[in-house]
Amino acid sequence: MNVFLVETDKTGLQKFYEEIIGKFETYAPVEKFGKYDYKRISKLDECDPDSPIETTMSIKPLFFPKTAKVMKFKEDNTGTTISETDEDSLTGKRIILGVKHCDARGLQVLDQVYNWDYIDTDYQKRRGNTVIISTRCDKAGTQCFCTSLDYDVEKSDAHDIRIVNGLDGKIYIQAVTQKGEGFVKENISQQSAVGSQQSLEEIKKHYKSFEASFRLKMDYKEVNEKLQKLFDSPEFETVSSNCIGCNTCAFICPTCHCFKITDEKIKDTGVRYKSYDSCNNGYFTLMAGGHNPRPVKYRRWRQRALHKFVYYKERFGMNLCVGCGHCAISCPVNISIFDVVNQVAKV
Ligand code: SF4
Ligand code: SF4
16 A cells, blocks of 8 residues: 655645645535535535544445436437437546545445446546545444454555544645545645654554444454355344335445436437436346246345345455445434344354
């Protein structure tokens, strides 16, 4: 991991933010009725880069929109004419401030599937044109379990830049990717001091209580190995019995990527949309001939749990869950994927 460190303080950081917000299209956590979401901003006081850990949505919609026009079409007696849709508003050069580590990690997980059998060029453009600036978490939220999963939060290079605290009010702007380093060098004022090895030691001291602040912990390796042998476990029925199939968990998840294609047509003119979908939907696996291999909810929840904790890892070498806890916070019937996989693996 590349590390380039600039030492500053609260005022210096504010100045850095103000300057880059003035230059680039910027998104950041914005509060509304006590909830935070990533919105476009034009001034620093419109957002809170140190927002609480639990934003309602992740940054996923800025890369994979909830719904997007794929094309327009028009039919007449000579056939169907297809036209491109409006220009994608998410592919310009931009920055995202105040990103949580788990959200940034979610993009690394999505990168695997978007670089697989089909290369999604819109997604690639959005990724390539975005600089991700994270604020280092001080303390875990009640549903967080990222430190239990198969990556090292301390050494994460999922963001380009992270803002970290040192001792005595010092703040460090730490570039962790080449893209981040180039961005910081181009956009930081010349008076800022460049940090040293000693600064990294200070940062470690500031965050020494981070690991201990997690309420939720699991032995990921053990859970993963057990789940591989538990496809037929009756526990899947128990853990999914309260699910109302609302799909909230998938829509707010930083790594879920199922979508559906729908055509909406009035008379001879229509639009084709690509919109979020979920494997928790009863019709998701319904085939044209009427057969549905997952007609009951325990089978759909089994797919969700095993895809996240077994299958994706087998195919891409990383978990399809980053332990952000968004799903547990938003589920109307309090189902938590942490509890689901641990309860099934407990037998
Ligand atoms: S399944 Fe839940 S905890 Fe895991 S990444 Fe998705 S929202 Fe976060
Ligand atoms: S949010 Fe909860 S109720 Fe809704 S589909 Fe997910 S697990 Fe089921």
